[in-house]
Amino acid sequence: MKTHRVKGLFNNFEEAFAAVSDVRHSKVPGIGIDDVTLNSPIEHPEVEEVLGDRPAHIPKFTLGGATFGLVFGFLFLAAAQASFLVQPQGGKPVIPLPSNFVLVYEMLIFFAVWTTFFAFLFTSGLFQRRGNLYSEKVSLDQIGVIVELNKDQLEPLRKLFQQHKVLEIREEEIR
Amino acid sequence: MVIEKDINEQIKWAQINSDVLRSMENPRKAYWITFFVCIAMVACAVVAEIYQYRTGLGPSNLNNPHMWGMYISTFVFWIGMSHSGTLLSAILHIIHADWRKPIYRFAEAMTTFSLMTAGFFPIIHLGRVWNFYWVVPYVSARGVWPNFRSPLSWDAFAISTYLSASMLFLFIGMIPDLAICRDNARGFRKKLYGALSLGWVGSDKQWRHFRKTYLLMACFLIPLAVSVHSIVSSDFAMSIMPGWHVTSFPPYFVAGALYSGCAAIITLFIMLRYFFRFEEYMTLAIMEKTCKLTFAIAMVWTYLNLIEFAATWYGHDVYSKEVLIAKATGPYAWIFWTMIFCGSVVPFALAFQKLRRHMPTMFVVSLLLNLSMYFERWMIVAPTLSMAMEPHQFYIMYASVVQWAIVFGSFGWFGLLFLVFVKVFPSVSMYEVKEMVFHRRRLINEEAAAKFHRRSGDPQPGAQPA
Numbered sequence: 098m099k100t101h102r103v104k105g106l107f108n109n110f111e112e113a114f115a116a117v118s119d120v121r122h123s124k125v126p127g128i129g130i131d132d133v134t135l136n137s138p139i140e141h142p143e144v145e146e147v148l149g150d151r152p153a154h155i156p157k158f159t160l161g162g163a164t165f166g167l168v169f170g171f172l173f174l175a176a177a178q179a180s181f182l183v184q185p186q187g188g189k190p191v192i193p194l195p196s197n198f199v200l201v202y203e204m205l206i207f208f209a210v211w212t213t214f215f216a217f218l219f220t221s222g223l224f225q226r227r228g229n230l231y232s233e234k235v236s237l238d239q240i241g242v243i244v245e246l247n248k249d250q251l252e253p254l255r256k257l258f259q260q261h262k263v264l265e266i267r268e269e270e271i272r
Numbered sequence: 273m274v275i276e277k278d279i280n281e282q283i284k285w286a287q288i289n290s291d292v293l294r295s296m297e298n299p300r301k302a303y304w305i306t307f308f309v310c311i312a313m314v315a316c317a318v319v320a321e322i323y324q325y326r327t328g329l330g331p332s333n334l335n336n337p338h339m340w341g342m343y344i345s346t347f348v349f350w351i352g353m354s355h356s357g358t359l360l361s362a363i364l365h366i367i368h369a370d371w372r373k374p375i376y377r378f379a380e381a382m383t384t385f386s387l388m389t390a391g392f393f394p395i396i397h398l399g400r401v402w403n404f405y406w407v408v409p410y411v412s413a414r415g416v417w418p419n420f421r422s423p424l425s426w427d428a429f430a431i432s433t434y435l436s437a438s439m440l441f442l443f444i445g446m447i448p449d450l451a452i453c454r455d456n457a458r459g460f461r462k463k464l465y466g467a468l469s470l471g472w473v474g475s476d477k478q479w480r481h482f483r484k485t486y487l488l489m490a491c492f493l494i495p496l497a498v499s500v501h502s503i504v505s506s507d508f509a510m511s512i513m514p515g516w517h518v519t520s521f522p523p524y525f526v527a528g529a530l531y532s533g534c535a536a537i538i539t540l541f542i543m544l545r546y547f548f549r550f551e552e553y554m555t556l557a558i559m560e561k562t563c564k565l566t567f568a569i570a571m572v573w574t575y576l577n578l579i580e581f582a583a584t585w586y587g588h589d590v591y592s593k594e595v596l597i598a599k600a601t602g603p604y605a606w607i608f609w610t611m612i613f614c615g616s617v618v619p620f621a622l623a624f625q626k627l628r629r630h631m632p633t634m635f636v637v638s639l640l641l642n643l644s645m646y647f648e649r650w651m652i653v654a655p656t657l658s659m660a661m662e663p664h665q666f667y668i669m670y671a672s673v674v675q676w677a678i679v680f681g682s683f684g685w686f687g688l689l690f691l692v693f694v695k696v697f698p699s700v701s702m703y704e705v706k707e708m709v710f711h712r713r714r715l716i717n718e719e720a721a722a723k724f725h726r727r728s729g730d731p732q733p734g735a736q737p738a
Contacts, residue, residue, distance in 0.1 A: 140479040199499075206495070213485055221480075238284070
């Protein structure tokens with residue numbers, strides 16, 4: 098269980114990535130790449146190359162939502178149409194498949210989109226307190242590298258950050 | 273030949289923030305004048321609607337056979353306008369056309385507001401507005417029996433899905449920018465943006481999920497947009513009315529929708545560039561690309577028009593042929609020929625570089641293109657209803673003051689929503705422009721790119737990976 102959290106603010110991606118790269122190559126013993134989080138003002142395309150592959154399960158939720166929309170959409174419409182039995186249909190089917198195809202298509206998209214949205218809300222680490230480490234400069238033009246570590250690793254990490262021209266270091270205890 | 277840059281890649285990220293945030297501060301006098309003009313337009317529509325509500329559809333001149341009139345033409349027009357956001361945001365996002373980045377936000381907002389405007393018209397044209405929920409497919413315990421075979425029911429599904437999806441797409445795309453606003457605002461605005469940004473901190477996890485979500489939404493939005501306008505075209509094409517029962521109607525409607533959406537983007541592009549002094553972001557190079565795209569779509573629309581005419585002309589349906597001839601020579605002929613001129617001839621102005629770079633000309637051209645698109649919708653609705661199968665029903669209808677007032681008010685409503693949007697939310701995507709600048713800067717600085725690759729443990733550019 099890590100006891101501290103340290104954030105280094107860097108002027109550009111190169112320095113931040115270099116610092117992360119050094120962490121990955123065990124320049125600070127006891128800290129691994131899984132302890133590192135990168136905060137940035139833009140989505141950097143090569144961030145996976147330094148942080149490694151990390152999962153994002155949203156497509157699974159989307160698939161689930163789309164499947165639900167397909168099945169529920171058809172059953173919902175068919176249930177509504179089946180209650181029309183008291184009406185004369187004039188030889189037409191009670192449950193018209195061609196028009197239901199169009200409507201189910203819409204409901205598939207409707208549920209897929211909403212499920213994707215909720216999956217994004219609940220799996221991407223939103224709705225959390227920003228805490229003392231949060232710096233507004235990250236939304237401007239600086240890159241933050243946050244590392245979770247133990248007290249005895251603080252000093253080596255500070256030195257490593259300073260080697261890479263860190264602009265500012267912030268620390269907090271994890272409670 | 274020197275290729276002009278889409279954006280100045282030397283622009284500082286901090287400047288992008290300050291320029292966009294500045295556009296959200298202290299409205300100027302022109303803003304307030306436009307704002308109150310829009311409110312006055314909406315007030316006209318409200319008064320007209322109250323009058324129509326109290327007296328019935330008579331004062332609007334809607335009667336058999338003209339039961340749709342300008343209300344449904346305007347509905348189709350606004351639905352068409354909503355395709356701008358999908359085109360610029362979703363399609364260009366998927367094909368990695370990064371020049372869209374400075375201008376897609378307001379196009380997405382246009383999509384949402386157009387749909388919010390379009391949604392009024394099917395309800396208004398009912399006359400008995402309180403019965404609008406009859407299209408909702410709940411189990412018919414109350415004996416409403418919605419007709420699921422009717423494209424009007426499909427409309428309700430398609431438009432509500434499109435509206436909710438486009439609102440989500442707009443909102444998700446704005447979250448990183450709302451966090452920037454939160455970090456720079458004070459007082460009530462800070463609380464508002466704090467709530468709307470949902471605790472965004474820009475962590476790698478958030479960006480990773482954000483990227484997937486945005487891509488997935490874009491993938492769903494494209495077929496959805498196509499289906500929405502195809503379904504709107506089915507309102508006409510599924511009938512057996514002459515002039516409507518045409519198989520090319522769905523692509524014709526989709527092309528018309530993209531066309532009017534692009535034209536509206538040009539109009540708003542020029543207005544935002546001028547009023548918010550966004551010359552650094554809404555550059556002439558981006559304007560040129562938007563114009564070329566519009567020109568291409570204009571030619572597709574022209575081709576589909578010709579296809580429709582040819583199919584009717586060489587077909588054996590005398591009624592359809594009669595309607596086609598009446599379109600070109602009858603009482604609505606001036607609208608038809610204005611539509612053809614503005615929709616198929618005026619766009620050739622977009623083919624000339626000198627004209628594309630002249631903002632006042634482009635502003636006028638974009639308005640003419642949308643005038644053509646409005647006339648197109650009128651020419652779809654009115655001539656067929658005027659000259660359907662029964663000669664004793666032939667009747668030429670012109671819109672009454674009530675119809676005009678409500679249609680006029682819809683433009684005010686759209687303008688009002690847009691004006692509020694540009695002052696409350698960033699109309700240029702700050703993080704996407706930063707990304708654009710970042711990538712462009714890297715592309716021109718190979719040395720920096722090489723240095724970056726070495727540091728991240730990547731092979732050198734051009735080298736084989738280990």
